[in-house]
Amino acid sequence: MIEARNLTKRFGATLAVDDLSFEVKPGVVTGFLGPNGAGKTTTMRMILGLDWPNDGAVTIGGRSYRDLSVPLREVGALLDAKALHGGRMAYNHLLCLAQSNGIPARRVDEVLAIVGLETVARRRAGGFSLGMGQRLGIAGALLGDPGVLMFDEPVNGLDPEGIVWVRKLMRALAAEGRTVLVSSHLMSEMALTADHLIVIGRGRMIRDTSVTDFLDSSSQQSVRVRSPQAGLLAERLRAGGAVVTADVDGALEVTGMDGEAIGDLAAAGGLALHELTPQRASLEEAFMELTRDSVEYHASGTVTS
Amino acid sequence: MSTATTAASAPASAAVRPRPAHFADVVRSEWTKLRTVRSTFFSLLAAVVLGIGLSVLISAVAAHNYTGRLSGRQVQWDPTRLSTAGLGIAQLAIAVLGIMVVTSEYSSGMIRTSLAAVPRRGWLLGAKSVVYTAVALVVGEIIAFVAFFSGQAVISGLAPTANLGQPGVLRAVAGSGLYLAALGLLAVAVAALVRQAAAGIAILVALLYWPTNAGQDLTNVVRATHSLGPWAGFGVMCLFVAIVVVTAFVLIERRDA
Numbered sequence: 018m019i020e021a022r023n024l025t026k027r028f029g030a031t032l033a034v035d036d037l038s039f040e041v042k043p044g045v046v047t048g049f050l051g052p053n054g055a056g057k058t059t060t061m062r063m064i065l066g067l068d069w070p071n072d073g074a075v076t077i078g079g080r081s082y083r084d085l086s087v088p089l090r091e092v093g094a095l096l097d098a099k100a101l102h103g104g105r106m107a108y109n110h111l112l113c114l115a116q117s118n119g120i121p122a123r124r125v126d127e128v129l130a131i132v133g134l135e136t137v138a139r140r141r142a143g144g145f146s147l148g149m150g151q152r153l154g155i156a157g158a159l160l161g162d163p164g165v166l167m168f169d170e171p172v173n174g175l176d177p178e179g180i181v182w183v184r185k186l187m188r189a190l191a192a193e194g195r196t197v198l199v200s201s202h203l204m205s206e207m208a209l210t211a212d213h214l215i216v217i218g219r220g221r222m223i224r225d226t227s228v229t230d231f232l233d234s235s236s237q238q239s240v241r242v243r244s245p246q247a248g249l250l251a252e253r254l255r256a257g258g259a260v261v262t263a264d265v266d267g268a269l270e271v272t273g274m275d276g277e278a279i280g281d282l283a284a285a286g287g288l289a290l291h292e293l294t295p296q297r298a299s300l301e302e303a304f305m306e307l308t309r310d311s312v313e314y315h316a317s318g319t320v321t322s
Numbered sequence: 323m324s325t326a327t328t329a330a331s332a333p334a335s336a337a338v339r340p341r342p343a344h345f346a347d348v349v350r351s352e353w354t355k356l357r358t359v360r361s362t363f364f365s366l367l368a369a370v371v372l373g374i375g376l377s378v379l380i381s382a383v384a385a386h387n388y389t390g391r392l393s394g395r396q397v398q399w400d401p402t403r404l405s406t407a408g409l410g411i412a413q414l415a416i417a418v419l420g421i422m423v424v425t426s427e428y429s430s431g432m433i434r435t436s437l438a439a440v441p442r443r444g445w446l447l448g449a450k451s452v453v454y455t456a457v458a459l460v461v462g463e464i465i466a467f468v469a470f471f472s473g474q475a476v477i478s479g480l481a482p483t484a485n486l487g488q489p490g491v492l493r494a495v496a497g498s499g500l501y502l503a504a505l506g507l508l509a510v511a512v513a514a515l516v517r518q519a520a521a522g523i524a525i526l527v528a529l530l531y532w533p534t535n536a537g538q539d540l541t542n543v544v545r546a547t548h549s550l551g552p553w554a555g556f557g558v559m560c561l562f563v564a565i566v567v568v569t570a571f572v573l574i575e576r577r578d579a
């Protein structure tokens with residue numbers, strides 16, 4: 018369990034994290050989502066005691082990270098796959114981490130096998146691809162078999178196979194009752210991995226919700242309807258208070274009325290329906306709508322000719 | 323990956339006997355870090371080769387010119403100092419490696435991984451200091467004694483030699499190792515303050531003029547004019563090193579990593 022209370026971090030005039038309070042619970046994967054520059058990494062650094070908050074506090078199981086007597090046995094973190102000395106062999110990188118926490122050396126071989134790096138254990142980590150680096154970072158996080166795990170953008174640079182592997186790993190770790198916090202700026206990735214979402218923008222809390230609630234609350238719900246009597250149906254729907262637009266293929270895009278009501282209305286009027294599909298806004302769209310006002314850097318959108 | 327599903331449930335031998343981590347664990351970890359990068363080997367090799375090689379070379383040249391010296395300058399003949407003259411170059415390698423031990427963690431980002439593993443920052447800096455000071459002491463003493471005996475062997479037959487039984491000679495030779503150990507500790511502390519190799523090296527080279535040169539009094543048999551004397555001079559250096567070390571320990575706790 019990670020608990021943040023009124024976390025605030027200032028860098029000069031910039032408010033990187035602004036009065037953030039949340040709980041990360043065990044047993045589920047919590048996605049930590051926000052556009053680039055939203056303050057995700059800074060928040061994670063404060064959880065790990067790397068940065069001091071200007072205000073507020075964050076605890077792990079009720080204790081501040083710096084007070085943990087064997088930190089790697091309680092919290093495993095992957096902040097940055099390149100946060101290692103490139104001249105050191107993968108095995109030795111993990112060995113010095115293990116030794117610092119009194120973890121036996123045989124555990125190094127175990128975690129290397131878990132992430133599938135045993136064959137390159139004696140190679141210098143500096144020559145690793147980003148994907149191998151991510152695996153090595155994850156191996157480091159698993160060293161102490163901790164109950165709390167944090168991963169900052171773990172799928173960055175991974176190939177599709179690696180992405181699926183990380184996704185399964187996160188879910189397996191959570192299924193074992195561990196607390197798992199995963200940051201990402203990709204909503205679609207979180208939709209496949211996370212059960213719960215903490216969405217921040219410009220350092221502020223935007224939404225702290227389950228993934229399903231997040232989707233349901235999205236304002237972009239619509240229903241796609243096809244009917245041989247489309248014109249008549251559209252008339253009835255508009256009369257019933259719905260907003261109807263015609264798609265290029267002749268289908269109707271209906272908002273402001275759910276599928277059940279549309280079906281009932283069609284049946285009452287004796288109109289045939291060939292399709293009735295609730296359209297969920299994609300997670301990505303919902304996320305973009307939510308964070309539109311808090312994106313640090315906007316593309317101008319149009320190119321003037 | 324077939325390992326994915328078994329990953330989390332793989333039995334963790336680490337969890338069998340959890341015990342609190344001690345300072346000794348962090349020292350062991352820092353020793354592993356130091357011995358598992360190539361720059362350590364090459365820097366120390368440079369220190370040994372240059373320290374001993376230059377000492378022997380300087381001793382040989384001076385010994386061959388001894389008979390040509392004016393009798394007054396023959397009185398100032400200090401074979402101990404000649405035979406350890408290469409330490410003036412060896413100290414640069416010791417200082418640079420001491421700086422790299424800390425700054426390579428900051429430049430690579432390893433420091434974040436290290437501090438996540440050892441959030442008690444005083445322990446991390448303390449372990450680095452202990453390990454590197456010990457290595458500098460051992461390597462320094464090896465260089466000093468090997469250089470001394472090789473130098474005397476080269477001088478022997480051409481000019482008067484020194485031996486460890488003469489007043490001040492053992493102190494000067496052993497003191498050379500002590501001086502390098504103090505310099506190594508200073509390098510680690512300066513690097514922890516500036517976190518950046520170029521700045522660290524520049525500062526340390528400046529410090530070699532003062533106050534660390536006071537510490538070099540310990541390495542001389544013949545006391546130079548206007549010097550503080552061997553132990554007083556070394557004491558001044560150690561006091562300065564202590565101030566920098568304390569500052570580094572205070573600031574590493576307060577600053578963001």
